[in-house]
Amino acid sequence: xxxxxxxxxxxxxxxxxxxxxxxxxxxxxxxxxxxxxxxxxxxxxxxxxxxxxxxxxxxxxxxxxxxxxxxxxxxxxxxxxxxxxxxxxxxxxxxxxxxxxxxxxxxxxxxxxxxxxxxxxxxxxxxxxxxxxxxxxxxxxxxxxxxxxxxxxxxxxxxxxxxxxxxxxxxxxxxxxxxxxxxxxxxxxxxxxxxxxxxxxxxxxxxxxxxxxxxxxxxxxxxxxxxxxxxxxxxxxxxxxxxxxxxxxxxxxxxxxxxxxxxxxxxxxxxxxxxxxxxxxxxxxxxxxxxxxxxxx
Amino acid sequence: xxxxxxxxxxxxxxxxxxxxxxxxxxxxxxxxxxxxxxxxxxxxxxxxxxxxxxxxxxxxxxxxxxxxxxxxxxxxxxxxxxxxxxxxxxxxxxxxxxxxxxxxxxxxxxxxxxxxxxxxxxxxxxxxxxxxxxxxxxxxxxxxxxxxxxxxxxxxxxxxxxxxxxxxxxxxxxxxxxxxxxxxxxxxxxxxxxxxxxxxxxxxxxxxxxxxxxxxxxxxxxxxxxxxxxxxxxxxxxxxxxxxxxxxxxxxxxxxxxxxxxxxxxxxxxxxxxxxxxxx
Numbered sequence: 001x002x003x004x005x006x007x008x009x010x011x012x013x014x015x016x017x018x019x020x021x022x023x024x025x026x027x028x029x030x031x032x033x034x035x036x037x038x039x040x041x042x043x044x045x046x047x048x049x050x051x052x053x054x055x056x057x058x059x060x061x062x063x064x065x066x067x068x069x070x071x072x073x074x075x076x077x078x079x080x081x082x083x084x085x086x087x088x089x090x091x092x093x094x095x096x097x098x099x100x101x102x103x104x105x106x107x108x109x110x111x112x113x114x115x116x117x118x119x120x121x122x123x124x125x126x127x128x129x130x131x132x133x134x135x136x137x138x139x140x141x142x143x144x145x146x147x148x149x150x151x152x153x154x155x156x157x158x159x160x161x162x163x164x165x166x167x168x169x170x171x172x173x174x175x176x177x178x179x180x181x182x183x184x185x186x187x188x189x190x191x192x193x194x195x196x197x198x199x200x201x202x203x204x205x206x207x208x209x210x211x212x213x214x215x216x217x218x219x220x221x222x223x224x225x226x227x228x229x230x231x232x233x234x235x236x237x238x239x240x241x242x243x244x245x246x247x248x249x250x251x252x253x254x255x256x257x258x259x260x261x262x263x264x265x266x267x268x269x270x271x272x273x274x275x276x277x278x279x280x281x282x283x284x285x286x287x288x289x290x291x292x293x294x295x296x297x
Numbered sequence: 298x299x300x301x302x303x304x305x306x307x308x309x310x311x312x313x314x315x316x317x318x319x320x321x322x323x324x325x326x327x328x329x330x331x332x333x334x335x336x337x338x339x340x341x342x343x344x345x346x347x348x349x350x351x352x353x354x355x356x357x358x359x360x361x362x363x364x365x366x367x368x369x370x371x372x373x374x375x376x377x378x379x380x381x382x383x384x385x386x387x388x389x390x391x392x393x394x395x396x397x398x399x400x401x402x403x404x405x406x407x408x409x410x411x412x413x414x415x416x417x418x419x420x421x422x423x424x425x426x427x428x429x430x431x432x433x434x435x436x437x438x439x440x441x442x443x444x445x446x447x448x449x450x451x452x453x454x455x456x457x458x459x460x461x462x463x464x465x466x467x468x469x470x471x472x473x474x475x476x477x478x479x480x481x482x483x484x485x486x487x488x489x490x491x492x493x494x495x496x497x498x499x500x501x502x503x504x505x506x507x508x509x510x511x512x513x514x515x516x517x518x519x520x521x522x523x524x525x526x527x528x529x530x531x532x533x534x535x536x537x538x539x540x541x542x543x544x545x546x547x548x549x550x551x552x553x554x555x556x557x558x559x560x561x562x563x564x565x566x567x568x569x570x571x572x573x574x575x576x577x
Binding site: 015018022132192220271275 | 312315318324380411412471472
């Protein structure tokens, strides 16, 4: 009887340690990713002056007159992400407002699965539609040779960021206490003044968090921009130019680059820049979302 | 009059925005299914590609995706569930727990292509697995880990403390309480999260690009160290890299239907489990 108990207690002790080890594993994974990016970026900056990397104007890896400037890639990434937010932010927030403030419950029961289905569609399928549907549409509309450009990417990324923005915005609007709405209505404001002047401003930190997390998703997306934006690594001049984002550059070049060359290290260096940008945006979004929770608690 | 006009205008922009979001989904599904369904048949799913990928089916890509998802599951589910159990049942509220939670949040925000680079550096080169279905599955497993942890922890939180206390009071050790009471009761919730995460992993392309996926292999994947074909990568290659892109467009549409169909079926299973086991 006592040996049995001792065995059970030993199992309990052992499993406790194993569970803890899996917790530590997550730190190890993040640390590993961080170390990999740092190590290879340092190797890159031993070959290439960081000033050239951040100020040059050409991404032309390999060969005699190689240029390793991240600027055209960064400009492309920023352009397509900002374009997508210009579409997705107003649509997403207004949809969230409709869902939480106006839609009757039977309509909500239909609309929520719609948002979830949109979120479930693989990015490669959305990129495919960029090629077969959005691209030809843009080409006809603007009289272009092909429609693979920043505008196409922006539209597709907007579709991909919408579920994130709608879901988090809706949570933020729902988190505004009813007493706010009641106070506004009691003072004689109609439902629209209440929505636009009271409820949405009160939900603002959460709405900003939603935009940040949607933006993080758009910046880090690979397949849609790889397939639908034309992949020209020149400095973009507008939304009708072909562009090439950081993610697409890694996807295209990593498969062919020789191991441990300057070009190989360069791809890790641009990944490190992307990592830092998405990290900062996600932390900002999380912080705002947490502040909202405390504010209403 | 002005007031009624404003009200009508406001209604229109709010309902209109919602309608546009629904329209996006409608256009995606209508275009892919109307043009893709004619290509899909039993032969399409169960036959090999022939004539330089311009004819035949997508069997090896289906098998490859199943292998990949299986490896992802075997790696990420035990680790993810164990980590969630640690966080919800054992972890004291101290700095270390805070760091673990922050790591998980940050892992969830890392772009998938960076997981691809990490898989290349760690599994393919570092551990010498080469470009293989094992290396790619492990890479997708890492990508899935934060989602499995988060959804499992949500499920564990639903179990009332009184049940844990009852088990402990009856003399069960903490591990026995977790195994026999907490996990058993939380199983439907855990399963929902796992299936949703796997449906996302099955559609991922960027993390497998450098870790083992291939456009064509002449026999289906049968061992862990082989390269493999996968549905999302197949769709990418058919629509961008094939020599006769227009000729294979029906095949690309068909592949898109199978991929989206697979993802939706997994989602439906998850919703069904969630619906059946709502906390009453």
